[in-house]
Amino acid sequence: MMDIAQTLTTEAPTALQLALLTHNARTWSDEEASLRAALARDPRRSHALRSLGLIASGRGFVAESVLWFRAALEADPTAPQACTDLGIALRQQGMAEESVWYFERAAQLAPDDAALQLRALLSRATRLDEQGRSAEALAAFEAATQRHPDSADAWAALGQIQRFVNQLDSAAVSFQRALQIEPERLELIDLFATTLRELQRHGDAAVVLDHLLRLDPERPELPGRLMHNKLDAVDWTALDQLNQHIEAAINHNELAARPFILLACSNAPELQLRCARQHAVRITPQSQQILPNLVVGGGERLRIGYVSGEFRHHAVAVLLTGVLEHHDRSRFEIVAFDTAAGDASALRRRIEAAVDVVALRGLDTAAAIDAVRSRHIDILVDLNGFSGAARHDLFAGRAAPIQVNYLGYPGTTGLDAIDYILADRIVIPPSAHAHYSEQVVYLPDCYQPNDTQRVIATEPSRRSQIGVPDDAFVFCCMNHVFKVLPAMFDIWMRLLQQVSGSVLMLYSDNLETQDNLRAEAAARGVEPERLIFGGPMGADHHLARLRLCDLFLDSWPYNAHTSGSDALWAGLPVLSCTGDTFASRVGSSLLHAVGLPELATDSFAAYEAMALRLATEPALLADVRQRLAANRDGAPLFDIERYTRNLEAAYTSMAARAREGLAPAPFSVALPA
Numbered sequence: 001m002m003d004i005a006q007t008l009t010t011e012a013p014t015a016l017q018l019a020l021l022t023h024n025a026r027t028w029s030d031e032e033a034s035l036r037a038a039l040a041r042d043p044r045r046s047h048a049l050r051s052l053g054l055i056a057s058g059r060g061f062v063a064e065s066v067l068w069f070r071a072a073l074e075a076d077p078t079a080p081q082a083c084t085d086l087g088i089a090l091r092q093q094g095m096a097e098e099s100v101w102y103f104e105r106a107a108q109l110a111p112d113d114a115a116l117q118l119r120a121l122l123s124r125a126t127r128l129d130e131q132g133r134s135a136e137a138l139a140a141f142e143a144a145t146q147r148h149p150d151s152a153d154a155w156a157a158l159g160q161i162q163r164f165v166n167q168l169d170s171a172a173v174s175f176q177r178a179l180q181i182e183p184e185r186l187e188l189i190d191l192f193a194t195t196l197r198e199l200q201r202h203g204d205a206a207v208v209l210d211h212l213l214r215l216d217p218e219r220p221e222l223p224g225r226l227m228h229n230k231l232d233a234v235d236w237t238a239l240d241q242l243n244q245h246i247e248a249a250i251n252h253n254e255l256a257a258r259p260f261i262l263l264a265c266s267n268a269p270e271l272q273l274r275c276a277r278q279h280a281v282r283i284t285p286q287s288q289q290i291l292p293n294l295v296v297g298g299g300e301r302l303r304i305g306y307v308s309g310e311f312r313h314h315a316v317a318v319l320l321t322g323v324l325e326h327h328d329r330s331r332f333e334i335v336a337f338d339t340a341a342g343d344a345s346a347l348r349r350r351i352e353a354a355v356d357v358v359a360l361r362g363l364d365t366a367a368a369i370d371a372v373r374s375r376h377i378d379i380l381v382d383l384n385g386f387s388g389a390a391r392h393d394l395f396a397g398r399a400a401p402i403q404v405n406y407l408g409y410p411g412t413t414g415l416d417a418i419d420y421i422l423a424d425r426i427v428i429p430p431s432a433h434a435h436y437s438e439q440v441v442y443l444p445d446c447y448q449p450n451d452t453q454r455v456i457a458t459e460p461s462r463r464s465q466i467g468v469p470d471d472a473f474v475f476c477c478m479n480h481v482f483k484v485l486p487a488m489f490d491i492w493m494r495l496l497q498q499v500s501g502s503v504l505m506l507y508s509d510n511l512e513t514q515d516n517l518r519a520e521a522a523a524r525g526v527e528p529e530r531l532i533f534g535g536p537m538g539a540d541h542h543l544a545r546l547r548l549c550d551l552f553l554d555s556w557p558y559n560a561h562t563s564g565s566d567a568l569w570a571g572l573p574v575l576s577c578t579g580d581t582f583a584s585r586v587g588s589s590l591l592h593a594v595g596l597p598e599l600a601t602d603s604f605a606a607y608e609a610m611a612l613r614l615a616t617e618p619a620l621l622a623d624v625r626q627r628l629a630a631n632r633d634g635a636p637l638f639d640i641e642r643y644t645r646n647l648e649a650a651y652t653s654m655a656a657r658a659r660e661g662l663a664p665a666p667f668s669v670a671l672p673a
Contacts, residue, residue, distance in 0.1 A: 015070035022064045044075040065089045080110040100127050118148045152182040171195050186216050202233035224257020231482035234516035250275050259386040263583040267557040269435035276414030283392040294401040296378045296658045303333045305377035309340030309389025315562035316408045317347045322451035324354040326644040340389040365393040372399040385409020402654050405438050410583040412436040419664040423447045426589040427582045441650050442668040445636035446593035449643045450565050457540035463548050467532050473615050476505040476549040478563050483555040491608045493524040499615045509535030546570040557584035564590050573624045575599050577607040593637035
């Protein structure tokens, strides 16, 4: 059969000529061969041209499909479907502006076709959004819903732009409207749940996620997201069953949860490692690049880079800022790589005064790695792990010769590219090394630094200012509510029953959560009004509030971290229960480092017994408070100079091993002389 190219005159459409040349360069299917035969008989047969375009698009040959669709449109310039096909293909090829023109042309050619009219509106609105013209995009999406009120796509698109401009209440309404039209749209259900969480409507989000889990049980991370929302809402119904489901799924290598939520609901370090490795596998392939091997520099100063999205008023910065200020500049060059937006807080100003801050926000992987490598960083420190504005791609792409997991995430990353984790012998006992993908480096006192510039305000100075009775024994737990599990809450309620007139202060400003906690108290025979809630306030005033309490009851298995050292700094004793995971051993580490090891119990029974003694034996509690006050200024927990020298010794040893050509290995920093 004569090739179709031989039948074309010099006036043949250029798009068709190019499509034929491109098509001839690859193997055809039988269907494509039949369509080519039809075109040999009539090169302007638009149906065959369109079919070849659809086949090319389906096989991933997008550039070729554009040529076929252009040829189909030139064969029949008044065909709305040809315009739509070309618009879709152009969009896939990244030619967004031209794609909008063809969608709008299709709408002009078929004024009675509602679907084409809607597509034109949505494509124009989407383009405005991509150009950063958010107000115009919002108006365009609103117009689409007004003209097509029965379109789930229109309402969903409006919800997305409303989320982007932080109109979360309106976004929730839009997603709900879309789901009323198409209730089985799984992605819309997911978006609706996400928006509800952003609104802190955790109970509603949990209901929606539970529904989604029934519809799509294989959706990655969904059980863990449901767990997180249930814990935030204090919806403890069927919690054990959900936890067992998550554990079983992870053990079957299913992506059932993000590693972070396991800190709150699992006391199994081996499960946390398995979950972290599952996520590391997802992270690494996109980030791996063929880059030259890096070596530690030979200069007099080691270059240390800290990577975090929390160089702002945040718990991580509360702990780390003193270290940044105390680093020995004659021996170390320090850079803070900021993955988020920062803020205007006093902590941020101190950080900027102490170190160079380099913005990574918005940079793609290659640009971010180049930003690190261009500064010849020797040791890159991950302060996020599986939390916050993490940049795992930097570490998976090996942006520095030595890479360290430190401080911000109390667990393993599962990333082979992270060489070390900084710890102490309490948070990671020697017997637990196998549960960490990183090599364990022991600091001699406590893994956690503390900023000793924290000011304690003079107000509040009276219990009446925080809603607490003057004559009550005040238990408190100022951890985030998602750390509170039923087993520990049971103990707290028994303590309230046994200690006459006592109250429990918890940290929450969410009315739904507060109502649910009061209901749980009532179900355990405790008057709901004995639960008192304290919400966010300035750090100095929060420390003053802690001074008005009698005993901090730690959560389990996710202990108090910054909130624990806050309490100890304010002179408030912390009672903790030690588990098997890093997160469940932080309380013990803090207490040993401040000279109160007896408050680090090893079982629920011992925890409850010690809490009852401290609440009913005033002399015992007074002795503990007196020793805490006496120890505070001299204890290793609050000796930032000593801590920074130990941290620098750890970095120096890591670099020395690398310079000697030795692989990362566990080691301990020697006790200071």
